[in-house]
Amino acid sequence: xxxxxxxxxxxxxxxxxxxxxxxxxxxxxxxxxxxxxxxxxxxxxxxxxxxxxxxxxxxxxxxxxxxxxxxxxxxxxxxxxxxxxxxxxxxxxxxxxxxxxxxxxxxxxxxxxxxxxxxxxxxxxxxxxxxxxxxxxxxxxxxxxxxxxxxxxxxxxxxxxxxxxxxxxxxxxxxxxxxxxxxxxxxxxxxxxxxxxxxxxxxxxxxxxxxxxxxxxxxxxxxxxxxxxxxxxxxxxxxxxxxxxxxxxxxxxxxxxxxxxxxxxxxxxxxxxxxxxxxxxxxxxxxxxxxxxxxxxxxxxxxxxxxxxxxxxxxxxxxxxxxxxxxxxxxxxxxxxxxxxxxxxxxxxxxxxxxxxxxxxxxxxxxxxxxxxxxxxxxxxxxxxxxxxxxxxxxxxxxxxxxxxxxxxxxxxxxxxxxxxxxxxxxxxxxxxxxxxxxxxxxxxxxxxxxxxxxxxxxxxxxxxxxxxxxxxx
Numbered sequence: 001x002x003x004x005x006x007x008x009x010x011x012x013x014x015x016x017x018x019x020x021x022x023x024x025x026x027x028x029x030x031x032x033x034x035x036x037x038x039x040x041x042x043x044x045x046x047x048x049x050x051x052x053x054x055x056x057x058x059x060x061x062x063x064x065x066x067x068x069x070x071x072x073x074x075x076x077x078x079x080x081x082x083x084x085x086x087x088x089x090x091x092x093x094x095x096x097x098x099x100x101x102x103x104x105x106x107x108x109x110x111x112x113x114x115x116x117x118x119x120x121x122x123x124x125x126x127x128x129x130x131x132x133x134x135x136x137x138x139x140x141x142x143x144x145x146x147x148x149x150x151x152x153x154x155x156x157x158x159x160x161x162x163x164x165x166x167x168x169x170x171x172x173x174x175x176x177x178x179x180x181x182x183x184x185x186x187x188x189x190x191x192x193x194x195x196x197x198x199x200x201x202x203x204x205x206x207x208x209x210x211x212x213x214x215x216x217x218x219x220x221x222x223x224x225x226x227x228x229x230x231x232x233x234x235x236x237x238x239x240x241x242x243x244x245x246x247x248x249x250x251x252x253x254x255x256x257x258x259x260x261x262x263x264x265x266x267x268x269x270x271x272x273x274x275x276x277x278x279x280x281x282x283x284x285x286x287x288x289x290x291x292x293x294x295x296x297x298x299x300x301x302x303x304x305x306x307x308x309x310x311x312x313x314x315x316x317x318x319x320x321x322x323x324x325x326x327x328x329x330x331x332x333x334x335x336x337x338x339x340x341x342x343x344x345x346x347x348x349x350x351x352x353x354x355x356x357x358x359x360x361x362x363x364x365x366x367x368x369x370x371x372x373x374x375x376x377x378x379x380x381x382x383x384x385x386x387x388x389x390x391x392x393x394x395x396x397x398x399x400x401x402x403x404x405x406x407x408x409x410x411x412x413x414x415x416x417x418x419x420x421x422x423x424x425x426x427x428x429x430x431x432x433x434x435x436x437x438x439x440x441x442x443x444x445x446x447x448x449x450x451x452x453x454x455x456x457x458x459x460x461x462x463x464x465x466x467x468x469x470x471x472x473x474x
Contacts, residue, residue, distance in 0.1 A: 047437075051085065054455060058453070063097060063101070064078075064097060070235040072122050074104075076114070077206055079097050080101075080147035080148050081151070082459045083097040084464070085467075087159070087469045091158070091159055095159075098155070098174060102174060110265065111181050112141070116139060122231055123232075130258070141258065148288065149287075149288030149292045149295075152178060152295070154471070155167075188265040194318050195313075197281065197282060197285060198269065198275045198278075199276050201253050204278075205276075207396040210345050210383070213274070222245075240450055256271060283353050284407075286355075287354045316356045328365065330365075343384070345382060346380050346408065349369055351411075353414075362417070377445065379443060380408055382397065382398055382404065385444075399450075402440075402461075403456055409424045429461075431448070432457065437453055437458045438457060
């Protein structure tokens with residue numbers, strides 16, 4: 001490293017710290033992505049430019065919509081992934097994405113799944129369904145996987161490489177809001193203090209029509225709900241979206257929740273006929289707790305560190321009850337029956353991302369993942385491709401999703417399965433190169449499906465596949 005003469009020790013130390021930080025990120029980036037010989041630099045530069053254009057196109061001023069028309073508002077966990085992409089070329093805008101999201105935080109700490117910042121008639125159910133025609137709601141009354149803590153940790157590290165003061169100030173401002181959000185999860189969705197939380201609607205999982213929910217949805221009848229017209233089918237072929245029966249169940253839950261004092265968090269857990277311990281939500285929350293502990297230590301918040309440590313200890317123990325020895329997979333649990341779901345889903349591998357699995361479990365998961373990937377051309381499918389319910393183009397019943405690939409890849413690297421992680425990264429890069437920045441992809445063919453010019457696909461290309469924002473921060 002070139003020696004730089006500086007007037008003071010502090011300045012000299014800061015210069016070396018910045019250079020070392022950038023060097024470390026570069027090393028991680030190179031080791032993560034390998035050579036990717038199959039994609040030449042011209043192709044990667046083109047995708048890079050297209051990804052930036054997608055984020056700019058979908059920027060509504062302080063927040064980013066996932067896809068024009070199909071998803072015209074700000075979604076909770078989308079905002080986190082999107083912020084990682086913005087950081088690559090406009091770091092202040094990345095922080096703004098998260099700040100806008102948390103400006104919609106409810107008084108009790110919840111961050112809604114959708115924030116209706118501007119009117120739009122291209123999405124159902126919109127503000128007038130969550131509220132009323134006379135008094136449209138500003139948001140939904142449910143939430144989504146709490147990825148914010150994970151992303152803010154990455155934004156802090158990335159920003160601190162060049163502007164430590166800005167990084168600290170931004171993290172300091174968001175930290176208490178994210179902590180309140182985590183506290184909300186444990187208060188509203190873990191009333192028995194088990195260490196793991198429940199989702200009360202499939203939309204809260206982010207994996208809306210996952211096969212893991214099939215039995216739980218069939219267990220309760222559809223109510224006499226008002227007639228409705230789906231807007232998603234005007235943008236995307238019905239074969240790529242959840243079925244009408246599934247939507248009827250979604251809306252049954254929505255109207256029941258609205259009838260409970262407009263989404264009273266003290267009531268929803270108890271009245272919901274759908275109460276699942278979701279692997280994705282709990283893995284993301286656990287990993288976010290780890291990253292929040294890092295931020296708490298950095299900010300000198302000792303009491304908060306102790307509080308987070310309690311969550312981590314209980315959560316890690318409880319995860320073991322979701323391990324299915326026979327299949328060698330983690331499974332979601334129906335809290336109303338106490339039974340594990342029979343479905344194998346991509347969420348089964350997310351405890352690797354959380355960092356809660358034993359070495360033997362990691363080996364079993366890696367072995368199963370290899371089998372899944374042998375069944376398809378591109379991994380990771382969102383459902384077991386050998387299962388009869390597998391559908392390669394229907395939303396979360398089989399397609400490959402880039403955000404899940406990032407989390408699984410990160411977890412694999414933590415447990416030493418770098419070659420398998422590299423394969424997932426290469427598959428992610430290839431489907432984007434061949435099919436564009438689509439919402440999700442057919443794992444059998446690589447064809448794109450769902451929305452076009454999709455924000456988190458563009459953002460994760462920038463921040464993960466072609467960038468240094470989402471490095472492995474274990």
